[in-house]
């Protein structure tokens with residue numbers, strides 16, 4: 001193992017990837033290179049967190065997309081020949097990783113939850129397959145070993161003041177055939193359900209958007225946050241996408257998860273692995289969420305939720 | 319009008335995977351399906367075809383994928399290609415993209431290629447972007463809205479990025495990967511199925527293709543990721559719910 005590269009669009013993602021990157025680097029004793037846009041803070045912060053080299057991506061013109069870095073990064077990586085390249089599994093990161101892997105003729109392990117060097121130095125990654133029903137252990141046989149890692153899989157790397165490293169800047173690449181016509185900011189929830197102690201999750205059992213109020217009231221008495229299933233955020237668009245829990249959303253690890261009208265398909269359940277207590281209200285006794293839950297109420301959420309709110313208040317009031 | 323290729327994968331329906339002894343996965347009772355997001359890809363391809371365009375559905379897989387070809391043809395495609403061989407049953411993303419690229423390059427004229435964002439089984443989200451690279455064409459991934467300006471020979475795509483949406487324009491030939499919210503895939507009716515039976519299907523055998531490269535991603539182990547807990551079920555009377563709340567308190571989940 002010699003040399004690890006980390007590529008991320010955002011500072012916090014690069015700081016997270018420095019955690020596994022630093023561990024691999026310590027095992028192999030190579031250089032640790034961080035590639036981030038130059039807008040992402042002070043390069044000294046990455047160096048303090050373990051980077052030996054920071055390569056800053058120059059500012060792109062408005063019409064250019066992040067993917068236009070592909071040819072330049074492929075050349076950089078070929079020249080440096082690192083043992084491993086880690087990318088943050090964001091939308092752009094996942095596309096860039098797959099295209100880089102194709103250009104470098106190597107393998108890529110997507111959406112890795114763990115990453116560790118085996119006794120013989122081979123990197124072994126764990127990821128979910130079959131919607132979350134299976135844990136797949138994989139190894140990459142090409143060089144470099146490439147992996148994408150979802151945001152928040154690792155904590156940010158610890159910083160050590162006084163570390164030294166080099167900083168260089170990559171000039172923006174020439175325009176390619178893609179042209180950005182417009183950018184729209186999406187509504188994002190300021191809540192951070194990944195860190196919430198209590199999550200009330202709504203599913204398609206909710207009949208209409210206004211009924212979110214009922215779930216909000218329950219979340220309020222529990223002192224928790226609202227989350228949702230993918231159809232609620234992606235199809236119905238009743239809640240912002242960063243509140244979607246599951247395989248293609250956020251992994252939550254609350255003390256209490258309470259699902260209202262959530263069927264519990266495996267792609268959703270896999271986002272709850274870290275929850276301490278899983279509870280569900282569903283009118284279908286055969287809903288797959290029940291076997292995965294600790295406590296369940298079989299019933300209509302519209303009937304149950306108001307009583308639940310009242311009983312919690314009562315219990316609190318003593 | 320555009321010549322469109324829609325790629326699809328014939329995958330194990332995860333709902334039928336059982337947990338065998340010792341955490342192993344039991345595939346003995348599984349059924350197969352067209353991977354969810356590839357249904358969106360097929361639907362979007364049919365929508366983009368417009369008047370006078372053509373949609374070719376393409377899959378690579380084991381011989382059992384022949385069933386999927388019928389299903390794909392009942393979802394609006396005009397013709398299908400299937401690269402089928404027992405050796406193609408469990409390819410890694412590098413190999414899948416290589417076979418697809420080879421079949422497309424040598425056999426299917428195209429302006430636009432549509433893939434699902436990832437497959438329902440491995441969900442590696444690599445085949446679309448890798449295929450674009452193998453063909454040397456631009457790639458727009460995670461698209462939630464697509465407009466084809468066929469006269470202009472280009473697409474306008476709204477693609478998802480972390481901060482929201484980026485609207486991009488790209489010239490033909492181009493590859494897009496689509497998100498599930500891009501459309502609602504049709505449910506094929508009897509008529510669609512009957513029509514599908516008359517559409518042309520070309521089978522490409524392994525021997526007709528150049529030798530396939532080695533897999534670059536090796537699966538070392540595949541085990542059931544257990545989610546079972548012992549669920550205690552409560553009823554809906556106020557007394558039942560009071561007991562439920564008491565249980566929450568006992569568990570320290572509410573103060």
Ligand SMILES: Cc1cc2nc3c(=O)[nH]c(=O)nc-3n(C[C@H](O)[C@H](O)[C@H](O)COP(=O)(O)OP(=O)(O)OC[C@H]3O[C@@H](n4cnc5c(N)ncnc54)[C@H](O)[C@@H]3O)c2cc1C
Pocket residue numbers: 131202203204205206228229230231232244245246247248249250260261262263264265266267268271281282283284287299300301302354355437438441
């Ligand atoms: C590759 C892939 C990735 C995916 N990623 C995710 C993901 O990250 N997150 C995610 O959530 N999904 C994801 N999905 C989708 C997932 O498979 C399910 O479709 C989704 O989770 C179902 O959402 P739901 O439970 O809200 O809806 P449904 O499955 O429609 O369930 C609604 C439930 O509400 C119950 N109900 C209805 N009315 C009432 C009532 N009045 N009172 C009580 N109960 C009622 C019904 O009995 C039913 O069980 C993914 C799918 C794929 C293929």
